[in-house]
Amino acid sequence: MSGDRTGPGSTDQPFTRLVAPFERWYLAFPASMAPVMTFCVEGFGHVDAGQLREAVAVGSEACPGARLRLHGRNWVDSGETPPVRVVAGPGPDSSALHEIPELRSALPDAAGANCEVLLFDGPSPTIVFRVLHIVMDARGMLLWIADVFRALRGEATTGARSTVTILDLEDPLYRKADVSKEEYATPSLLGLPGNSDRAGTMWRRRTIDGTFPALAAKIATRLAAGSGRPKAAISFPVDLRPFHPQVQSDRSTSNLSLTVALDIPAGQDWEATYEQVLTMLSERSGEVHAPGPEILGTPLWALKRVIKGIDRRARRRDRFSLLVNVNNLGRLDPLAFSTGEFEATGMYLLESQEPASPLSLAVTEVDGRTELTLAWWAGAEQEKRADALLDDLCELLSPAENRRHSEIRPPAPPEDGTAGRGVVEQFRAQVEAAPDAVAISGPEGDISYAELARRARVVAAALRDRGIGRDTVVGLLADRTVAAVAGAWGVLLAGAAYLPMDTKHPDGRVRSLLEDAKSPVCLVGKPHDGRDNLPGGCARIVLDDLPFSAEPPEIDGTPSPGDLAYVVYTSGSTGKPKGVEIEHRSLSNYASWAVREHGIDASTRLPLLCSLSFDVAEISLILPFLVGGTLLLMKDELSHVAIQEVLDNGATMLSLTPSHLDLITRLDLEPRDVRALIVIGEQFTRSVALRARELFGPDCRIINLYGPAEATIGVSHHFFDAERDTGAAVPIGEPLDGVTFHLLSPDRQFVAPGEPGELYIGGVQLARGYRGRPDLTRQRFVRLADGSRVYRTGDIARRLESGAVEFCGRIDDQLKLHGHRIEPAEIAQTLETHDAVASAVVVARAKPGSKDKALCGYFLTVADVGIPELVAYLEQRLPHYMIPAVLLEVDEIPRSVNGKVSVGSLPDPFAAAGTPAAAGTGPLDDVESEVAKVWSQVLGVETGAIESASDFHRLGGDSVSLITMVAMVARQVVGPAGERAFTGRMPEIIRDATVRQVAELAKQAKAA
Template sequence: MPSTVDSVAARRAAPVFRRPVSPVEWWIAAHPKGTAPVLQIAVEGVGTLDPDRLAEAVAVASDACPGTRLVRKGRSWVDTGRPPAVRRVTHEGPGRPRVEDLAELQEPLHDRSGPTCEVLLVGGPDPAVVFRAAHAVMDAGGVLLWASDVFRALRGEPLVGAPDTVTETDLLPPLTGKPEAPGLVYPALLGERGKARRTLWLRRTVDGYHAGLIARLATVIAPLTGAPEARFSVPVNLRRYAPETRSTASLSHSLPFDVPVGQDWEQTHQRLLTLLAEQRDAQARLDPAVLKVPIPLLRLMNGALESKATKSNRYASHASLAHLGRVDVAGFSTGGFAATALFSLSTAPAGGPVEIDVVECAGHTEIVLSWHDGPGVAERAAEVLDHIEEALSPKTLRTWAANNTAHPVPAEATVVAVFTEQAVATPDAVAVSGPDGTVTYAELDRRSRAVAAALHGHGVGPGDVVGVLADRTAAAVTAIWGVLRAGAAYLPLDVQHPDARLADILTDAGAPVCLVQRPHDLRRVVPDGCATVVLDELPGEPPADWREPAVTPGDLAYVIYTSGSTGKPKGVEIEHRSLQNYVAWATRELGVDTTTRMPLLTSFAFDVSCTSIFLPLLAGGTLLLPGGDLNHATLRRLLTEDAPTVLTMTPSLLELICELDVRPAGVRVVAAAGEVLRRSLALRALELFGPQCRLFNLYGPTEATIEVTMHLFDPARDTAAGVPIGVPTDNCTAHVLDAQHRFVAPGEAGELHIGGVQLARGYRGRPDLTAARFVRLADGTRVYRTGDIVRVSPAGHIEFLTRADDQVKVLGNRIEPAEIAQTLEDHPAVVRAAVVPRGRPGHDHKMLCAYVVGEGADPAELQAFVAERLPRYMVPATVTVVGELPRTVNGKIDVRALPDPFAAGDEPAGHEDGRDAVTRAVAGVWATTLGVDADRLPDDADFHHFGGDSLLMLSMVAGVCREIVGTAHEQRFMDRLGDIVRQPTIERVAAIAREARGDTPAVPAAATA
């Protein structure tokens, strides 16, 4: 942003700006002293605004918009060269005051002595800015031009400016005939006004954007006038006659508009459009001859007009309806300040009726009703706004009984406090059980305190984030609890992710310390400035004088990174109050108690892991660790030998379990989460686990602390293909809004917005993204836009339908294809890239397919390039080089115009006759797993090229063991799983199967059939 000194020098060098006073400006300037109308645009937001930087930005913007520095000299506006002042408004008391109640808004602005424009900065933790302009010098459209440039200056962007000297006289077509002087005919909408000059503003925020808004308002208000036909004045921005005009002059005219009572809004809207098409606003103008009337005489006339209106309670219309348009609040934000609302607070001219100003922004319609204050005025105004709100957003759509989820939670409870109490209550009970033995509650308590003490020695405390890089071991569980007991937040890192990604996450999170378990400390993942603490080297006891810091509900508990659409993962910050609320209801609903044995079946970096980490350990139960990588063998052993009672997993993993030849006894609860749960799979699961098992479908994005809706599957009731995701849980809410942010009726599709105590604090270091995804409903409720399209069924349950964007799920992991495309474009051979989920014809299973534009781009090299930077589940199954990326008329990738990456695989591979029995049997297992004909699978084809992912590979391996290798040789085959993962081809799998079987002479008949 240019300095103030530079701005002053530029002003001195520039010619003096001046423009003539237009007829309407002359009339407004001639109002009695202190009564000339003032236009005021308020911007509310969260964050901070530095007063000095704001003042500098206002000064810079005034150079680009000199209409903000004018005073009237005779019949001309002349530039004073003095930028508008920035006045700080202090507020005593908590929070931000209501802008519309500020006494400063009642103060006049003076056209002759100035200033004609000024800025109010309303201080506090979340400031507001009010741009004020005398209506004689500017209209609301001009104020928006000026305010936009002020925020551009704050962001350091080039200014657009408004240097034109255009007035209404320049824009309007020739006048036909003599304008009619408006008569004072219509009684005030709010009844008799008060005698005081104080203006009352009542603001109402309504959810959504609404087509034909002025027409809708008119049809709602018309019956309230008591007349068979209501008269409205509709200010029209004359810039529509010359859209390129950049002038802050007062360029709006009020169009008279009659609306019969009972006429629907569509008819009203059509009538208004017709009047505008006929340019009636151009003819409804003030007589240019008004410029010949001396100001003193005109001031007397205006005073008489106002006095007559007051005494007779008659005005030129029932109400003035002004629509300032739809505004993007991002244009009124800075790096440290995110605008959340923009609205207009105007004062009426002489003889002016009740004014209703509307602005559409941030998914809301901001409505401000202004009128002269007096006895009963506020109450009558509130009734009018009630009618408007009900018409635009009916209460029956805004309220849903399922959102009555209030449930008491101890005010100061945290998982740390609850665990400490549990360790005292059951010190000798088994807390963690795994292949390496058991850990009691007393041992876990002692070891985790030792970790906390070690972190304290590294300066870690409340507010810090500590990385945890470890396998699914007791040491990792101890590390997580140690971080929490140090008052810090843990950052779980997946050991299978590439080193570069782990280093980027640690850097982005600003972690001062990373707890690392061997052998992962040998990996170069810890960036400069982040200390490495090796878990294996920590003492098992804390120092005798160690005292734990207090942990409060508002402290961060953990930060989990998810895929980002900007090519960069984003960290979701979860506070203790959110985690504690989840633990409380999930413990109750899933029946977790001292007898619970719950396995950890997901990566620590997947938030579903929190269910296993916290629920059993806060209820006196046991956390089961499977040990090593998950596969059919470890799952079988866990289900048959470890006697789990509660299982929580993705539907993909549940499907793999259903394929195992086991009948586990004692499982009381299965909770599926992270993906769509199909009814067919739910039925198989109930058959597998028996009638005593309850099957829950849980739903929740990472941004809402694990899960926020729940549904108990009922085969008799739930007959649709997909199992509902249920209703909100304790202290959580769910709202379904359409693309225009309006509440939808039951049965209609819309985007799910989640609210309640479990919402994340936001994205770490990303206030812009936080503001975009965590928004507020009109009633102030903070909600997260999930991007999931759902509907509420007749039974009152939420049903998932699809996504509103390109985000996909792979094994429960959220993936933004744009992040993969950005990574591909980082390769020097790639000019542009796109990644889309595609499926093979005739099969539901989808995989990530990349398309790249670039000379010399090698698909295999690009896949390896991505694998070095992103998790395995984000590596595209196919990479296809194309000449260009076709796009639709909306600018999106035209998937239908892209080549089929599987076309080559649809031809017979030609290997069937030359295959031996084992190879034929392996190809048969692949065909069953992937849904591809065996004769179309080349022996050297990569498993992932045909749609295989990690879980499908485990399913394939289980099938090979079951049908080819046999139980006796299964372990030898599984010992080579790493070789299969590195080279997943039919010929490789067949070779390993032969080696595992030794000299077995033949494949079982079932395998070769």
Template sequence: MPSTDQSPTFRRAVSPVEWWIAAHPRGTVPVLQVAVEGTGALDPCRLAAAAAAASEACPGTRLARKGREWVDTGRPPAVRTAKAGGVPVHRLPELQEPLLHRGGPTCEVLHVEGPTPAVVFRASHAVMDAGGVLLWAGDVFRALRGEPLVGATDTVTEVDLLPPLTQKPTPPGLQYPALLGGRAPGKERRTLWLRRSVDGYHPGLIARLATTIAPLCGDGDAQFAVPVNLRRYAPQTRSTASLSHSLPFTVPAGQDWEATHERLLTMLAEERDAQARLDPAVLKIPQPVLRLINGALESKATKQNRYPSHASLAHLGRVDVEEFSTASFAATALYSLSSSPAGGPVELDVVECAGHTEIMLSWHDGPGIEEKATALLDRIEEALSPAALRATTAAVPSTPGTVLPAFAAPSALGTVLPAFAAQCAATPDALAVSGPDGDLTYAELDRRSRVVATALRDLGIGREDVVGVLADRTADAVAAIWGVVRSGAAYLPLDVQHPDARLNDILTDAGAPVCLVQRPHDARAVVPDGCRTVLLDELSGEPPAGWTEPATEPGDLAYVIYTSGSTGRPKGVEIEHGSLANYAAWATRSLGVDASTRMPLLTSFAFDVSCTSLFLPLLAGGSVLLPHGELNHATLRTLLTDGAPTVLTMTPSLLELIGELDVRPATVRVVAAAGEVLRRSVALRALDMFGPECRVMNLYGPTEATIECLAHTFDPGTDTAAGVPIGVPPDNCTAHVLDAQHRFVAPGEAGELYVGGAQLARGYRGRPDLTRTRFVRLADGTRVYRTGDIVRVTDTGVVEFLTRADDQVKVLGNRIEPAEIAQTLEDHPSVSRAAVLARSRPGGDHKLLCAYVVGTAPDPVELQAFVAERLPRYMVPATVTVVAELPRTVNGKIDVRALPDPFAGADEPPADHSDRDDVTRAVAAIWAATLGADPDRLADDTDFHQFGGDSLLMLSMVAAVCRDVVGADAEPLFMARLGEIVREPTIARVAAIARAALSPTSTGVTQEPATRLGAELPAEAVSA
């Protein structure tokens, strides 16, 4: 830091406006203040060091006046700490304190500690304007982040930026009454600040404010002062000087905001602000004389209650709060607090940030002023964001009139653990889990889960720890998951069918100290160094006699589930106990879950829809049904006919497959579809299959909102659109529809769905940056999640899904970020760039992942294998096309139309099919019907997946072959070799296995044992 006796390295002239402002009566020089609020904390010592570093780059923050020059003192702005307690930042008494008083500093930083931590950058208006404060504040945060500083060392003033005056300026008169009433003469000058946050960004904002306020200004025209940043005349200028002038702006009575906005833009285009400025001759007036003039001006305005305009309307522009954040402090809002100059009117300062318009009103405090100011802000908010739109999609009970089970009262239920323990004690002999490895009563599930919990506690595992669970769909796995939760830790379910490398990465990213593994998966290279493996198969015995439930709080972590990530790696969604408990409460009621419920688990544990089956029945005394064997049409048929299920939860794709089984189970009371668009035709088929007394529900919810957060019961009489509505938010949940500018939309208009309420996730594990991006706040402080789904609200108040706002796609209910697949492809040494898109085959309905790669002789088959070793099967591209470059549109996106068709030539007919036998011909016909293709254009070696098939379509194809070709008697032999079909999904292989099943003694095909692993179908077949 330079000492005060060094020759200054920075100096600039005092401009006319700065000369006038500096000559205010002592202690009344206006102070500009920019507040940055956020979450987290800033270290005061680091903040002071950053302020000092920024002052080197922005020497205009440490000036003192010497005659008609500002000179660098070399002393950085002081950093003071204020304790806010429960007081809002704008109410802090420190903000009333003057700067540039009796030789004091011109700038300082206020570090605010309290429930809402903040940093306030304070600068005397005599040396700086709001634009200058933003330049300075930006460099302070760059210093905090360790980034290079940009600096602001220009010495220009308005004299340098503006052309010469063409006529002598006329001093403004005191003609307009105070908008909110004046302060009493002789009273201490004290500024009142009132803040209002309004959702969205609003074009023509100054014009909208002016036309909203104008009717309050009397019958005549309204007069406003609009500060204009003169840096617009030299956009590259980086100066902290006071470079804003007020443009007088008249608004005729009754003029609409569009016309007002047009007039304002015209005035700016004509550079009217260049002439509307202070007479440079003011520099000739000695400061003592000018101080007397300013004092007289303020006194006259106060006595007469008249000012140069009705209000000053300042727009500081749009800022990115990320530029004012650090690793430990996440900025959530930025706003400006100013104080009026001598004789100045009411001021309204607006800043656009974080999807909000921050409005700060400032005026002299006095009796009744706050009430009038509040009413004015109410009027402005209603004009910008009508209350009727904000309330369009408020929380609505999902199924009125039904009775909430006593255990699930939302006001009383903090976690699910007390209810589970109570249920185990109340019905110890009731069936809890029925699975391929045996049945468990509640007493046995209670015992086994406590054994797991005890083992974890003995390893020091407890609250906020994450424990991996790698197991098949077995009763032991259910006990393990409940055991993790009962230990106080959070469980991390791992899909056994995902590649070892991906599971290893997930455990590493989650920082899991322990992973519970069921044989034979202990032989896999899944568990990373530093994570201890505990074999479920070896956990036995009895829990200790004094075992007690953990003291789990609603804010404790319950589970972590990983989803595809747009940054190239999966992201872990952290769900707390309170969110899970709220979901369990309303879903139990909505789905009619009780002691008679038998609910199958049809999804992988690694998909959050599994929580519906894992928790709901076991909190109500019902049973969880686990399929005996891997899911296929045969095991599904057995489960539906012999398992007597009462409630089914699944993806619409799986529901569509079940519709092809030609079964009519009489026990099903509720069918809940989730994870994809539920088509009306599928819902109608479900009603026909399960009977008119069965309720078909469409549930919606991203993992970040705890399983499902909107629900709708299908009504064939009113739900006539192609897609079934996704419904309304249930208890303690909210849904809001906002446009691209974050404004609430009217019913019927399309917008992005934001969900909020008790079920929101804590965030993404170890990803505060991504959490800030996706979990945002509305202007009233409500925390919401940006779903990325484009929806609309119907006239009846239900939400309809329309499309996606981004590149995310869904394959069989799985959320896929194509960028993650592209990043994996680019990790291959032969690929320099890659892009992945979802495309359909010509004439096909199903979306396929198609990759395009640029590189040095990449081999498509090798690249598919490379991806398969690292990502789940459903993320492996169906096609890989090598291109010379990735064409892009003018806005930088991949130009899909300019990319080659990956399916070109796929429809060319093979040379000859005359040698096909009846079985092969029948199989080809089934493939054609399943894939929507011409059977004569399907070669015998056509790969099912690369021709447009997915795992659910494969299930459908296999079921059709069993029904129409193999027959019931030979079906077991055919299904025993399902693993061969999964590994080699061609017409020739399926036909050969069908022939062998029809003629068991045939030696035409080598019999292959149906090992459990060999017969698996990909988990995406039933995921959501």
């Protein structure tokens, strides 16, 4: 390779390369104007100074450009690692960067080092890399920094040992270089401070939400328009590495960038400027401001005299060769600048003000944010003008109107006495205030607050005896029973976090969740204590066998706000469910708001209608016990009879999904005392809300509650008003106390009024992250320009004129079915783990004769396999609500040109799959025929397609339609006398939902 004198990784002789013309020019700068580039990496976490020193040594060995010393007309590797200095206290303050002495110290230092690293070792560390432009350019500096971080992470370094300089490149742009042709006729954009010969560099910084196509062209266009001149000369550093493959592959830290100037007319639009930039790059043309090879023969003393003279005249006359130099480093990946303990959130470049040079504006794009840093001569008036200039650029890129519209913050909450009090503390206060009040009412009778607290202490004591405490995750596998409630509160009293799981989940699923959560113990309720579903190292505590009759000890201590309260698992797009970690501060904030805004008090009687594994269960499991209310438990599985029983037991409030509310409005139930409905889990349509208003009456408040698991149950709500809410869906409202909403475009820009955007949630209720998944946590929990942490929901929303937010859809394939969050990719990847399946895809398709959708799986095989075998395989690994209604083998999975599955090209699964039926089933008997008629009405399937062995779920049924089917069979086939007995067999129906089984249970109920 031309110019490669040692080769990558060579250790035969010290790394040596020639001094390039740029570098000789820089060597002639006055010491007070040494061209130092400063690259700052901000973040959260911890950086060990000793480990950083070791990493700098390793990274500099791989990139010897960081260790160069001048030897004649060559740079030679000194072998000396750049120094690492630790600065106690917070990182650099953006408002006064130039006042930080450590950022202004001289380079080379007393030992001759041209590079150094600073560690601002505060709560939010900042690592600063300072490099003399003499030895490398900004792109070369990034190669070295990236290797330092690789070493910090324990990864192999990539290295940059090429000795190529710009003299080795046959580049048409460099052939145009001639510093002597520069004209100094352009006034400075910000003016010069008094006593300018001795003024140092100032830096000003702005961080903007969003990334912007053609950013440099947009900035240049605005600066040209504000220059007050017909046209403005603006330069753009051009990195030559991408134009020369050998440099790209062998990696050189040498100065391989050229400053190319373009004349930008003041009146043109940014598209025309962008075309100028693209033409310059494609044709490699333009005015190049750089010293040519001829200066290598000029003595340094002569160059110094020339440079001082040029600089003196430029600043005395306020005339420069250019208006501004716009240096765009492009998009940087924060993961490349992070470690296991340090999360990089911001990176920006500070350039020094060089002799006779114009204003310098550096740009970086980092994780959806844009950094602007400006360098100019320091002065009070110049600082004001610089701030005004940056404010103008910020307004250009991110208009204040958009920010006001798309950044939604709640008003300050009223003082209600719960501030700073956690749920455990509030529960204990209720027990002390009203020990005899009814805490739980249900099949086991009434349980007082004192009794519930005593049972919870029994659980807590059993956990404490096993060393269970802070941030330990305890599994909870139990039905909706008093023991389960005591188990959850016992875990909280012990200071640990509980992991609720659905007892209907297959053993493999339960085992995998406990393994992923690293749970050392699992609380199990009967009759599930005999199941083989605990991983090795996880002990079993049977709740029903605990000594609840004994008097337990008092449990000392109260969880801290940052301690884990619970972990709930959601479907994962990577094929693996993810555990959302919720801290006490988040749970307490939601609880305090919900109790106040939803009117929950001592008179509230709130049923627990859903599985404990659903985070909506926390509404019933936590809130009533903070204010002396009562939790209502059902006797049996969820059915029309069970729902009516809890209504008859005096339920005053229901917390349920829109699908279940829709079901209730169609089951001829009598709501009696219900005065509030909390509807959550999926989009709430106006039609369902209107039917609920008709059933429950005008005095019943209907509350649409919105919130992903990652933001603790609920983050906004909207009270349905039939006259005001005329859209197809009920709005999701505005954020609650301590929560913020942000509507951002795909480029993370604040959207304009009326436009939809992805909803980002910020504030105190955000989860700690995904358990054991730092990569996924960083992907979904990101930082805004102001440093605040937000969660990317993937939900598309729009702000209405009323101020409320309206849910519009999803940006991905995630589904919400009856409140369950489902990632179809997880189902598909589970299918693909079967030996016979080569590839699979799962989509939601409309069921025949219904607007509802069902999961449908398509697969390619490498061996013969039957549908029943695949269904059984999935049932061993996935929750029931994730099992596709139809599985269909196909010859290919059609995809669009961008690689996405072409859903419209997939065959109709319901028509193609037909009805699975056992061979030789024969004709239906009378009861089976009646059951088949009900199924036909519920599922929209022709009765002729239903046979004795037909499975309800395989025909497109789901949990909600199953309840409807059972209710209709009970009323139309069984009759009133056997209705209670039939619905009590719900667990058997769930396990075997065939026509034959339902008909047999119906016969038994009629005969009882």
